[in-house]
Amino acid sequence: MDKSQPSDGPVVAIESIGSGSKIEDFGPDMVQSGDVIEEIRISGSPPVKAPFKGGKAALQKILHAAFKRGDTSVVVTIRRGPMGPETERKELQACLVLQGKKNYILRSVYDPNHVVGFADRTESECLELQGSRSTRLVSELTKAHVQDGFATYPWEKKMNSKTFPNYNHPVGSSFLSILVLPKALDSTSSRYNTIEETMGQAHSWLLSSRKSGVPIAFVNIQTEALLTKISGETASATVNCINDLSNITNLSLYGFEDYHGVDLGVVKAVRLWYRATGGEVPIEIKLNHHDTRLGFAVSRTDEGFVYISSVEEDNKEDEAPSTRCGLRDLYKQAKSASQFLVISRIAHEKVLPWMVCSNGSIRCYDTISLSQKLSLHRKALLPFSIHVLLWDMNVNGGVDGMRTDSVPATSAEEPAESVPEPPSNELEEEVGSMERESIGDVSFRFEDVVLPSSWV
Numbered sequence: 001m002d003k004s005q006p007s008d009g010p011v012v013a014i015e016s017i018g019s020g021s022k023i024e025d026f027g028p029d030m031v032q033s034g035d036v037i038e039e040i041r042i043s044g045s046p047p048v049k050a051p052f053k054g055g056k057a058a059l060q061k062i063l064h065a066a067f068k069r070g071d072t073s074v075v076v077t078i079r080r081g082p083m084g085p086e087t088e089r090k091e092l093q094a095c096l097v098l099q100g101k102k103n104y105i106l107r108s109v110y111d112p113n114h115v116v117g118f119a120d121r122t123e124s125e126c127l128e129l130q131g132s133r134s135t136r137l138v139s140e141l142t143k144a145h146v147q148d149g150f151a152t153y154p155w156e157k158k159m160n161s162k163t164f165p166n167y168n169h170p171v172g173s174s175f176l177s178i179l180v181l182p183k184a185l186d187s188t189s190s191r192y193n194t195i196e197e198t199m200g201q202a203h204s205w206l207l208s209s210r211k212s213g214v215p216i217a218f219v220n221i222q223t224e225a226l227l228t229k230i231s232g233e234t235a236s237a238t239v240n241c242i243n244d245l246s247n248i249t250n251l252s253l254y255g256f257e258d259y260h261g262v263d264l265g266v267v268k269a270v271r272l273w274y275r276a277t278g279g280e281v282p283i284e285i286k287l288n289h290h291d292t293r294l295g296f297a298v299s300r301t302d303e304g305f306v307y308i309s310s311v312e313e314d315n316k317e318d319e320a321p322s323t324r325c326g327l328r329d330l331y332k333q334a335k336s337a338s339q340f341l342v343i344s345r346i347a348h349e350k351v352l353p354w355m356v357c358s359n360g361s362i363r364c365y366d367t368i369s370l371s372q373k374l375s376l377h378r379k380a381l382l383p384f385s386i387h388v389l390l391w392d393m394n395v396n397g398g399v400d401g402m403r404t405d406s407v408p409a410t411s412a413e414e415p416a417e418s419v420p421e422p423p424s425n426e427l428e429e430e431v432g433s434m435e436r437e438s439i440g441d442v443s444f445r446f447e448d449v450v451l452p453s454s455w456v
Helices: 053-068 123-143 195-213 233-238 327-336 367-380
Strands: 010-017 036-042 075-079 088-098 103-108 115-122 178-179 216-229 254-257 262-276 280-285 296-300 306-311 341-346 384-390 436-439 442-444
Touching: 010 036, 036 053, 053 088, 053 103, 053 115, 053 254, 088 115, 103 233, 115 123, 115 306, 195 216, 195 262, 262 367, 296 327, 296 367, 306 327, 327 341, 341 367
Parallel strands: none
Antiparallel strands: 010 115, 036 075, 075 088, 088 103, 103 115, 178 262, 216 262, 254 262, 280 384, 296 306, 306 341, 341 384, 436 442
């Protein structure tokens, strides 16, 4: 006879009771119904080993005698599975508890909810119980699902700059991007450049910005689907293209028909994500009653970035806010590094270019309205802050978009309009005018000229 095959003789087995009767309550490391008792050790007494002559009744007598002596500490050794070299054995450390007149049960010392008793069974019955328990556990596992829910979150508190001292712009995020629409190839906007060509546009914009002195670095690029309505030749040429997915991988415009029979088009634009190479830093400008100017001028690059193009030199008798807040020194550092001192926010409102239209014009902010807003701050004596893009992480302690200390920012007041200084480099020699237009969604477009510096 194979020794690994158990005889079908009587044994005393564990019987889970109370809260422990649910198979999902306890893991496989705890003793459960069907586990065969091999040995019981009561306090310091010698161990009592199976087989137990008389079964459960004989075991209850042993426990009763121990309880009367005051010995209630019990260690039970069980085995699980058929007899053999790979038989699994576990121990239960428990307290002896009287239930009824002479019926004793065991309560785990590690988990009071784990309560077990004893039962007379055969080897085959125990193996069947153990097998069914595994089957039931697998069944329960297949039916178990992780439930979702909702967690309240204190957004206002978390986004407060006082909570995160280095988070300098709680109103706007530090994620910078520009959306590049595919260039239209005809006046009816029925044909557009491919995705590859639009990505080339975005790449060219980034390289041109960096070459001109805008301190930004590439982060990521992605396509972005924009829904529009199409009709006529455009619809007939693009609707149902979606039936052949291989044809739309590189298309910038494709269409489909909704359940109302309306022809809808999807324009695939490109979003370019970038960051300031040295991070963003706030400069607080406080105002005095005698301030008649801010002391700096703003211009705009061909790529749509607004930057500080000039600052007022020292005037000991009437120091400008740009000097008091440290902006003049920062401007000189940028100039010596051949970088633009780009303004990214005014009073936490972004003033960066945000879109390239299908006709090639760049949506951005004009310096005239920006200068007017700054002058209104000065006249109203309302302090404000501007954020600038740094070109070096070591400049004024800036570290990758986060500030460990603030720029020298004492009080500064807005200066009144003053006569621009003579241009000091080629960029400042470019003088021109801005012509406003109302072409589609374009607020203005760039001509072959650039704006002069706008002093505030």
